[in-house]
Amino acid sequence: MTGRKRFNYKTKEGLQGYIFILPWIIGFIVFTAGPLLFSFAASFTNYNITSQMDFIGLKNYEKLFADDQLFWTSLYNTLYYVAFSVPITTVGAILLSALLNRDIPGMRFFRTIYYLPAVLSGVGVYLLWMQLLEPGTGLVNTVLAWFGIAGPNWLFDPAWAKPALIFMKLWSVGGGMLLYLASMQGISKSLYEAAEIDGANAWQQFIRITIPMITPVIFFDIVTSLIGGFQIFQEAYVMSNGEGGPVNSLLFYNLYMWKKAFEAFDMGYAMAMSWILFIIVFVLTIINLKLAPRWVHYEGGGK
Amino acid sequence: MGKIELNHITKTYEKDVTAVKDFNLEIEDGEFIVLVGPSGCGKSTMLRMIAGLEEITDGEFKMDGRLMNDIPPKNRDIAMVFQNYALYPHMSVYDNMAFALKMRKFKKEEIRRRVTEAAKVLGLEEYLKRKPRALSGGQRQRVALGRAIVRDAKLFLMDEPLSNLDAKLRFQMRAEISKLHHRLKTTTVYVTHDQTEAMTMATRIVIMKDGVIQQVGSPKEVYDFPANQFVGGFIGSPAMNFFEGLIEDGAFVTHDGIRLALPSTKAQELKSAGYTEGTRMTMGIRPENVTLQPPGFSGESLMPIESEVIVSELTGAETLLYSKLGDQDLIARIDSGLDLRTGDKVTLAYDMELAHFFDSASGERLRLGEDAGISI
Ligand SMILES: Nc1ncnc2c1ncn2[C@@H]1O[C@H](COP(=O)(O)OP(=O)(O)OP(=O)(O)O)[C@@H](O)[C@H]1O
């Protein structure tokens, strides 16, 4: 074999590929992998942004598990939020897209309306919702009052603060709805016709055909919203003025971590927290991936 | 039981697209009806109206005397095989076949019995656990059939079920469907645009064009006595040859002046039917009725014409000879005995006894003598 031959077409193509993504690789190393490794190392220190950075072994982790009640509170709050918001928004998005997946004139209008909140996310929306949920004068309780229902104190009531947040999330299911809608429109019409002749009613068609056919999107949605759910921060920060709400009911994991990092400047501690969250989310995602083949149906897949 | 009546069925889609016009047909129990016609002629629309997937704009559809127009599909006791099979991709072969029975709340053992039975008939026993995507086209087709036969429905509807298969499989499945029909004797309405399928499978063929029935009859009837030029040209492969011309002095004369003498009886019949000298008409003759003139042989009805071979196609036992009659194209189907080349001169004999004549204006076939009494 000659020297020229060794540098064959495939290798050359591969090399060119790497050159093209070089900017990203550099970015990844500098801005992602670097901080990642740094935070891992720093989680075993008492780093506090100043020059102090002594190795203290597993002390941060020990303290977290052994004597930090707020750590457990924030973990509980976050799990509560994920456990309710993920199923509720998933089911909500699926039902909404099923409703909007019809050939009725004017349907585009409704699709736009329901998608709008997904575009309008951000701090403004949270402030808007704080007004809507205002116990005395807010629109929500005013409407409830019309029906003779005395609305709760929402964000000021430890029992209602988290449900209020989940309620607000439900308002913006439009993003998920769009995914489901696209996937539903990809289902061949003849499947429904076959099912109709086979004797399935509308509900049976939905359960037996629509749902199984959109399982890849459901899976994607659950995985991403689970990961996103654990990262809830902005909403709680804005709506509780960075305090964590009444009786710490809105003190979510990331909010607590933020407070540790940027209010107490206990960076090493916050980094230890972030690694615990990473492990929780990582394990849940692995479980998700392992369970997927049992219920997710891939049309084209070889498995 | 499964007598079907279709009376004056019309389908108009929005924007005034009339897909089916005044469709009338009575189907006896156990018949295998094939709806055939060119693309867009309304075959699928007709079938979908019977299935209940499409609303009937006008007319009556009855099954065993009962008006079905407003009965939902699931209560019509009809099974349907779709062109793209429409198998449920997320269900196993077994579940695909069992689905309709489950929806109808059959007992588990009964479902198993029926599905196993159907799988045996269709040779699908090994594949019951597989998903449709792990099957070949022919196997998927069988599952689609299986899904229909487990139902034991009164009426089978099939919309071009073989059009996605390759030629060999199509041939094989055609025979299997015919066999299945002989065995089950379920009334069947089968849609295709392939006239060979129609000819080989049908007890009666319904030929449609632009939403209108052109002719209904057994394969032999529509082949031997096409109602009009369209049917003559549509049924049979290669298609019937058509020549423009007129009747003159006991002969058919093409528009460029070639004389084809008519047998005296035929000439007489034309005359007594009122088609006199100078009437413009179209002559149709099937490729197999144009043969090589055997040397020294002649009969009264055989009309020899010198022609030049343009292309000769050997298809196996027979050869298709492309030539011209005057300036009009001609295909003759002859035995493959002779090795003919482009440019060879041959004498082709036109069997004028078997020629058809069509009214040039309306396209209707002229009813003469022997078949004047046969209704279409
Ligand atoms: N949903 C619809 N809306 C409007 N026009 C339609 C609709 N479905 C069919 N048509 C029209 O009705 C006519 C008949 O269509 P149909 O599908 O019945 O034809 P076909 O005979 O089955 O043709 P093919 O052999 O191509 O399947 C066509 O002109 C078609 O464009």
Ligand SMILES: [Mg+2]
């Ligand atoms: Mg069709």
